[in-house]
Amino acid sequence: MFSSFFSTAPPADPTAANFHPVSSRFKDGEVFGELAPKDTEMLCQSSGFVTETQIFYTIASDGTSIMCQLIHSSTGMWYPTIQCVCKIHNPNTKETTWKSVNVNNFVCPPSGLDKRSTKADEFSITYKSTPGSDYPESYTVRANPTPDLQITMDVSRPADIPGYKVGKGDQGGYSYFGPDPKNAEGYVIHRFWPRYKASGHIVQNGKAISFEGPGMFVHAIQGMRPNLVAASWNFAHFQSNDLGGVSAIQMEFTTTDAYGLKGAGSGGVSVSVGSLVVRGKLVAVTTDAKGPNVPAGDESRLKSKVTHLNAIHDADTGYKKPSEILFEWAGPSILPETPGTYRGSLRVDVAEDKGLIEKVDILAEIPYVLKMAVNYVAGTKPYIYQWINPATLSLTEPGSDTPLDVKGTVYSEATFIS
Numbered sequence: 332m333f334s335s336f337f338s339t340a341p342p343a344d345p346t347a348a349n350f351h352p353v354s355s356r357f358k359d360g361e362v363f364g365e366l367a368p369k370d371t372e373m374l375c376q377s378s379g380f381v382t383e384t385q386i387f388y389t390i391a392s393d394g395t396s397i398m399c400q401l402i403h404s405s406t407g408m409w410y411p412t413i414q415c416v417c418k419i420h421n422p423n424t425k426e427t428t429w430k431s432v433n434v435n436n437f438v439c440p441p442s443g444l445d446k447r448s449t450k451a452d453e454f455s456i457t458y459k460s461t462p463g464s465d466y467p468e469s470y471t472v473r474a475n476p477t478p479d480l481q482i483t484m485d486v487s488r489p490a491d492i493p494g495y496k497v498g499k500g501d502q503g504g505y506s507y508f509g510p511d512p513k514n515a516e517g518y519v520i521h522r523f524w525p526r527y528k529a530s531g532h533i534v535q536n537g538k539a540i541s542f543e544g545p546g547m548f549v550h551a552i553q554g555m556r557p558n559l560v561a562a563s564w565n566f567a568h569f570q571s572n573d574l575g576g577v578s579a580i581q582m583e584f585t586t587t588d589a590y591g592l593k594g595a596g597s598g599g600v601s602v603s604v605g606s607l608v609v610r611g612k613l614v615a616v617t618t619d620a621k622g623p624n625v626p627a628g629d630e631s632r633l634k635s636k637v638t639h640l641n642a643i644h645d646a647d648t649g650y651k652k653p654s655e656i657l658f659e660w661a662g663p664s665i666l667p668e669t670p671g672t673y674r675g676s677l678r679v680d681v682a683e684d685k686g687l688i689e690k691v692d693i694l695a696e697i698p699y700v701l702k703m704a705v706n707y708v709a710g711t712k713p714y715i716y717q718w719i720n721p722a723t724l725s726l727t728e729p730g731s732d733t734p735l736d737v738k739g740t741v742y743s744e745a746t747f748i749s
Contacts, residue, residue, distance in 0.1 A: 685720060
């Protein structure tokens with residue numbers, strides 16, 4: 332995967348594709364790939380540039396956003412850095428707590444468990460399987476990043492909402508970088524639980540608070556330098572208890588100019604993956620690509636799209652931030668009893684910092700050795716905008732032309748890297 336850094340020999344065809352999006356590798360009827368047990372095992376790779384993360388996003392019943400994250404970063408020349416990140420934001424009080432620490436005595440797997448479980452002095456993630464039950468998989472997450480904050484949380488995946496990736500089999504989910512996907516320079520993959528049930532408690536400064544609510548889990552891996560993977564990212568997870576449980580997930584990244592469908596200089600390809608959960612069941616998985624040289628697809632059948640609207644210059648970061656973000660989904664039903672296409676759209680108002688949790692200076696938060704690698708190559712100052720807002724998902728089910736308005740809460744991010 333380091334050949335592109337040290338070789339000066341051009342590829343045989345400089346206009347050949349050096350990026351292969353996951354959306355181009357599976358037909359619309361093959362998009363849903365149910366997760367296998369090994370899909371959510373940690374790689375914990377210690378060689379090459381690999382950044383691996385597991386994140387639990389929960390929206391409590393009072394609207395509080397609770398994020399617990401494990402980051403395992405290998406930079407090729409140093410021992411991997413492992414971080415525990417916890418972020419709590421109460422939109423009612425506007426209070427935000429963010430803790431990010433490098434952990435000690437990291438173990439994967441812990442004794443008697445497989446690599447879906449990890450632990451360190453500052454946290455533990457313990458996986459449990461209960462086949463045949465209403466909630467066949469669960470995690471217990473415990474985080475104690477600093478003496479003044481402890482989080483304990485149980486998350487359970489409903490049987491009717493399987494975890495997924497885009498495409499079936501071992502190669503499902505992967506977007507590849509480099510001329511030859513079989514000998515790729517790098518890759519990106521996302522695996523999701525699109526909706527789970529969470530309950531737990533937070534102890535902060537000696538005060539205990541209980542919470543419960545829905546959320547989502549993602550296991551993501553970037554198999555190359557983060558600044559080479561993407562110039563920008565967009566993410567949203569919408570959750571509602573209406574209609575027996577609804578969620579809408581979307582993750583999009585846009586390649587740098589170096590990687591595209593016509594070789595170096597043809598980049599700016601946006602790849603999106605997402606899903607819809609309706610009436611307590613996973614009903615559709617979506618994926619899409621757009622940008623230079625990307626053939627137009629049938630958006631009435633398969634669509635996964637993010638659009639920034641009315642962007643304005645932000646003097647704090649130097650980037651053009653959106654005033655609104657439009658997320659759109661369309662995908663064939665994966666349920667035999669409801670054939671047809673599910674559609675959804677979500678317009679998120681973030682004008683005048685509405686619902687803004689924070690503008691995150693990424694280089695101020697990532698591990699020192701990773702920061703040096705990224706900053707040396709890119710020379711940029713990337714930022715993440717994080718918001719949480721009440722929102723309404725417009726949802727159209729198969730056999731109906733009348734959209735349903737589903738009220739809920741959306742956590743969204745826009746990341747600018749270059």
